Amino acid sequence: MTPELLAPLDLAFWNIESAGHPLHMGGLFVFDADTPDAARRAADLLATRAARIPGLNTRIRPVLLPVGAAARHVAPDYDPSDHVHLAAPVRDFHVAAGALMQQPLERGRPPWAAHVLPGANGTSFAVLLMFHHAHADGMRAASYALSLLDPAAADWAPAPGGGAPRPEKTGPALRLPDPRKLPGLLRGAVTDAGQALSIGSAMARAAWNVHSSPALVSRGTGARRADGAVVDLRDVDRIRRATGGTVNDILLAVVAGGLRRWLDKRGDGSDGVRPRALVPVSLRDPNSHNGRNGQSSTNGQNSTNDPSASGNRLSGYLTRLPVDEPEPLARLRAVRQAMARNKQAGPATGPGAAALLADVIPPLGHRFGGGLIARSGRLFYDLLISSVPLRGVRGLTLANSPVREAYPLAPLAPGQSLAVGITTYEDRVFYGLLADAVAVPDLDVLARSLTEEAAELVAACGS
Incomplete structure (x- = not known):
């Protein structure tokens, strides 16, 4: 190969x-x-x-x-x-x-x-x-x-002999471009530079305007704690029918309400707390090979045109979670409005599109600037909320034993204390929680708070 x-x-x-x-x-x-x-x-x-x-x-x-x-x-x-x-x-x-x-x-x-x-x-x-x-x-x-x-x-x-990812047909590492293609390459470079400036400006604004909580900040000990919460998918669908919007909006609102309950229980308080959540967006779209119509990875749909293709194809939405809002349906409305604004702008702009800046950094910059890039994440977002799209998948087994639960665990960035993963399998939604074990010794309390928030949303819709 x-x-x-x-x-x-x-x-x-x-x-x-x-x-x-x-x-x-x-x-x-x-x-x-x-x-x-x-x-x-x-x-x-x-x-x-x-x-x-x-x-x-x-x-x-x-x-x-x-x-x-x-x-x-x-x-x-x-x-x-x-x-x-x-x-x-x-x-x-x-x-x-x-x-x-x-x-x-x-x-x-x-x-x-x-x-x-x-x-x-x-x-x-x-x-x-x-x-x-x-x-x-x-x-x-x-x-x-x-x-x-x-x-x-x-x-x-296929057997592993032919099973490696298909190599990109880039040719030799050092090859001069065709002179006839230089105008197009220059236009592309100018466009990329303009997009990078736009994203960088949005990131700076996001870093300047912070309303987070110390509970979401960590010294980065490297120690890990994991936990999980389960929500009945029928309850999520009941909320959606009563309030409109998308399943994605409801899942994010449950996180916002769960964080509020958790912060209040641990004594940190939720007043004025509106943490910046980075929601990854997959650019693997069957209707768009240029990635302009990317979909949030928490929408529960498989939007890839080639799931086995190598390479990350990600952007993101940055949204403020209304943790300080005391009423559950008002929290859901705030989440829905924020995500609607993100989707209208698209995944190629805004501070959540920071992943796209990787394309304008030369390889040597990645090699020597990796540590700086890793530490800079906490400047413009407070927690990651990511999802693996398994909705519609059923009957997974291993050694004649059926899958009962499935918890995705998202990577935890340096300086942050919590990452949330979400997936839907069969008739339930699974929240996977990964936290810094020193900063969040009470992760089980947050897990229970998520299920309590989902139950309160159901009750609010019923009334």
Whole structure:
């Protein structure tokens, strides 16, 4: 396979993490075990399936040219069983997942791992899947997870010999452009520069106007705590029918209300708190190959035209969560109005489009500026709210054991204490929470606050 250069955003994700602060994403899947040895059989099956899934056999290595760049190569000694780990029995899957998420993925080999966690009761087990953000964005991570957990998806996958991502046809690293194309290249450069200035200006305004809470700020200890909350999808649909808007608006409003309850319970207070939430937007749109019609990754729809395509294709919306609003339906209206403004402006403008700035930074800038970029995130957003689109997917099994719960775990940026992941599987919505373990020792309180907020919204709609 010809090595494939990392796209600028992939290179940024590869360089901004450190050994003490990993930035991979995860997914915690809980299964009902059909037999006491189901976890062991699941580990064997994961290794077998992983051997046949395209892309999982590639690692990331630096290249000589362009200076500072890196590329994906097929790992010559790839052995899927090295990436699948069977743990000792655990009593709490979330506690175990938090401890594992603080461990960095090994950078010298394909950056993914699967941890199989047998339940202490023998009637259940969990699988924690971890993927480096340079290796997969949310859409592609979902594609990998479905291939590992869905027998129908794995059975047709080609063997790893031809399974690496298709290399971009960029030609030699150093090649002079066709003179006839120079006018178009210049126009593109001017357009990119104008867009970068617009995004940079919006980021500066967002950084200047802050109404957050100290509870959402962390020194970045690297320690991790995980937890989760579950909301009945029928309740979400009941709220939507009563209030209008989108499912996405309701899911974000539940986070806003849950944060309010959590801050008040811990004594920090919610008065005047309107934290800036970064909502990633997938630019994988089947109707637009240029990404202009990107969709929020919390809309519960698979908008990718090629989920297995390599490279991150992300932008984002930045929205203020009305945590200081005391009335639940008023919070929902505020969220709906803010997201409507974001969608009207589109995902290519505004401070949430900061990911697009990666394209105008040269590889050497990513190499040496990674630490600075990582620390700058807290300047313009306070927490990440991301989602993996699984709505419509049903019947996932592993070793004859069905998936009972699915919690996405979003990467936690340096300086921030909390990241929220959302997915919908079968008839329930799952909130996955990943937090700095030192800054948020009461993550279980936030998890309960989310379910309480959803119940209050249902009650408000009923009245």
